[in-house]
Amino acid sequence: MQNIFISGGASGLGLSTAKKFLAEGWRVGVYDLVDCDLQHENLVVGRLDVTQPDSWEAALADFTAVTGGQLDILDNNAGVIRDGNVADLKPADISLQVQVNAYGVTLGARAAYPYLKKTPGSHLVSMASASGIYGQPEIATYSATKAYVGAMTEALGLEWRKDDIRVIDIWPLWAKTSLAETSATSARRLGVHITPEQVAERIWEATHPKNAWQRGRIHYGVSPLDEVLYRARHMAPDRVARIINKALSAG
Template sequence: MTQRKSIFITGAASGIGRHTALLFASRGWFVGLADIDVEGLDRLEREIGADNCRTLWLDVTDAKRYRAAIEMFTSSTGGRLDVLFNNAGILRMGRNEDIPLMQQYLTLDINVKGVLNGIHCALPALRVTPDAHILTMCSTSAIYGMPELAVYSASKHAVHALTEALDLELERDGITVSDIMAPYVNTPMVTGASTQASSVRSTGVNVQPEQVAEVVWKAAHGRKRHWKIHYLTHVLMAVFSLLPPLRRPIIKALCLGR
């Protein structure tokens, strides 16, 4: 059993989750590594060291398994959970009519239902941990609905609203709720996609997972609700706030080239 600070990371086997796990472990935290990718988890455990983490096979859409995973992890931390990082997510790009309905449902199941499951199952441990945080990966696509990312964008709008609502609700419990808003990140989910949205070409993939991990570290020690990464996120939020009529034409130009 450890008394170190602890973080539970979903989607930990690759990309943002992997780099976040490595960063927190290197800074003395005990890390929960949750994913469906068993081989990826095994590789990561070898890098971090078995004494610094606990690996857990987890499908985030399964609330029963999620609850059991949290209980197993906190049995190694003395019941404490300093940070829940809802990082697991999927992205399907392309025209909405070309994406099978079951894939659209799966996007919502993982990106929204998975987050709801995590928060619900982790709350007992978070409530007994002083200054606990709930962090969720969001997206620049939560600012305005993005064509060729319609369902993904909708899922991130849900995360954005959920963050704001729960940050108010859980304030009395001393729990800070935040999201991390980033444009395209250089991960297999984006670069390895069989179909890529036009906005990938127009805006580029300019954020590295290591950069996101550093922002997660700051968020785990901060109080802001929305942590914005890259100038594109900052510029779009500022322009859309000050000049609402420009939202639609800017998104058309960025995402559809017209």
């Protein structure tokens, strides 16, 4: 049986991912600060504070005690958002986003590495966001942490290549979870159309490449629109990208 560990998996995208992999016959570890209501014979649940190194080590030790030490996928899913202009945000709200979305992702990768390297063809999956393609006003800190996820994914993909660990990330637009309950203008203008189930399906597809060409991919969108935005940003000059994003996100 193959095994996936999901941080922040008790709700939202993480819970949908857990359901998808359970349906495919995997053993799933859902570790979070809140209780998970899902029940399944192949589900393992536990506590995890992603901002604490000791919590990561304890959670992964707990899960791999059930799996015989095997870890096929770590899904760095946990994330938080606090909207508002940076000048108006409380320092605690800024710190929380950086601690969970950036520091927590890095700690997760660090803690999972010893387990992933023992399983050839294993994956580290981190949840980024289309808001990290070009920094978005009203969610600037959140956008910055998701751009961090992209850079970390690229760097670890090179660092861990020798260990046969594939490192990828997912860049969806607004999905129908509590994170989308924000006053950010981009959420209103672009709409919230992606379902958690679509994100879970994309994670499944991304971690099951059919050939060497697909295996070489690093960044994954979920909908046609976020795929277009990602590709357009990397082809467009900065001035053009700024104009486009201003139209999409400025109040």
